[in-house]
Amino acid sequence: MGLRATRLSLHGFRGYAQEEFTFDSDLVLLVGPNAVGKTNLLEAVQLLTALTSFRHPLIGQLISHGSAQARVELDVAADGRQLNLALSLRPGKRSYLLNGKPKTPRDLRGLVPAVCFEPGDLDFAKGSSGVRRRALDDLGCQLSSTYFKVKGDYDRLVQHKGRLLREEADERLIASVDDVLVEAGAHLSFYRARLFEALSVYAAENYRRLSSGEQKLTCSYRMSWDRLDERTGSAPAAVDDLRQRFADALIRFRTAERARKRCLVGPHADELTLDLDGQPVSAFASQGQQRSVVLAWKVAEVRKVEDSLGMQPLLLLDDVMSELDDRRREALLDFTTQGMQIFVTSTHKGYFTSRFLDRAQVIQLPRSQAVTR
């Protein structure tokens, strides 16, 4: 199924007082100098589609300085249907509309999916497990309302438990939180590990192609309780199994958690590792290899969205061309022939081939300059 964003309007959003863009191509290149608003524009598209932004902003940060509210709207053609997605932002409150009718994020989840690739994503390869957990959760929340709910429940509970541990609350009170934490935590680890496994298969294949089979990418997920007990993690068979293992671990680590005053076990501490030929990517891979790993992972995300939702996501590429060498840039631009709509931002047109530029709608920012093709 093809998704095409055709119009974006921005009112009081970030640096945009009032602006409207129309898109007439499946390849949209936004070019302009630093700080002109390229990323802000992609962020608006991401908020209306993925219902999140890679910047994870507070609502107040999205509203233009000096404005009381912001509104962004995106028209999308989806298999003959016209969708108008709107997001209104006021301090502390965000509300969505679909074709003029109020909707919850739950209603909109997965309606118009998007995958974003931005320079900060390089941390996916070189950063800690926390970066990879967050990336997985962002995608999982887009793919499934259940994932989103379980993640929200777990985050709230683990924060609450953390507060109780810091306040040295009564042991029975903490144990009562553990009783509910087990349910949300077992589900979150289960969903996340399954998503990771599916993406790992695609990413390994993508990496093999990108590196011409020179190295093998392997990805592994270790539940926190296996990691802390120094056991070798194995793929979870079922939620029941995880529930039991999590409950046992919470009892085993009760004294340690009270002593350290923080939550030690649970999905927030699961470890997600990436290895090239058995060596951790974060510590041993070259910068180029790390970039290829991230590229392989992003391509895997696109494929997973297609598998799960039966449609190609919008692909948002924010300033990644400058981060990639010619070969990897070419590999990424291969995507542009696969029919999905792609938004690319860049400070320079020079990163793109004439073949690419001929096909693309080039929007020059700031808008005082002419819009060209």
Ligand SMILES: Nc1ncnc2c1ncn2[C@@H]1O[C@H](COP(=O)(O)OP(=O)(O)OP(=O)(O)O)[C@@H](O)[C@H]1O
């Ligand atoms: N809430 C806000 N109100 C007003 N301006 C804002 C707000 N949030 C961000 N900005 C401004 O938006 C600008 C940054 O825009 P953006 O990140 O889209 O730039 P960019 O074109 O992607 O730049 P670069 O090429 O450097 O990545 C900054 O000048 C910043 O001050």
